[in-house]
Amino acid sequence: MLASLRGMPWGIAVFLAYAFLILAGIGLSLGPVIDQATLAPVSLVGVVWMALLAYTIFTVTLVLQRKAAARGLAIGLSTLTLPAMPLAALAGSAVALLFFAVLAFLLFNGLRTRAVRAWLNQD
Template sequence: MPAGIRLFLGYAIAILVLIGLSLRFVIDQAISMPVSPLGVVVMALLAYTIFTTTLVLQRKEAARGLAIGLASLTIPGVPLAWFTFAAGPLGIVLAGLTALLAVALLRGLTGQRTREWLSEP
């Protein structure tokens, strides 16, 4: 298994953990409003992450494009981390780590070893 795939699977697990931790808030919101915009976004992200991870574990060719799409969600995280913690050096560090994760994910998923590994039709 290439390093880019391992990094992606770690990233997908982190997304699933964060969704699991935020579900309490989403469910509390669903009590007062059955269909909330936040709930729709969280459920769409949950479904997309599970579907993409399943295809990656099955080594399907279609997983590559979906995985790159999921990895591209780290790009808006860079300015978000920067401006959320702009008062101190924490914003710079978090923005740098997010940018590093984005570059590592995108380079790993577009590499030749990953393309060869995701070869099942």
């Protein structure tokens, strides 16, 4: 498995770093969601967070297994960078706007390369 990861394309490496940052962010922000669960067993925020957590874990698992279906799911997860750009612009943070714009560019271009298609070759 480690030999397989050493030969991964740069687009996959950028995506995995992005996905693990999402997982860390979800983990750090689960406190208020769990606090809400004591008041109501089902909340909209809790359902959205759990769906994002499940989608991210499932996508990372498929990418690490080199499944062909992982490419579409990875591109779908990368679309989370798109709403972050207008939010950063509305907040007046040029640094955050630039960060998310560069991240989106790297993710979308990296995941569309032939090397990624060839690397994600398991059915």
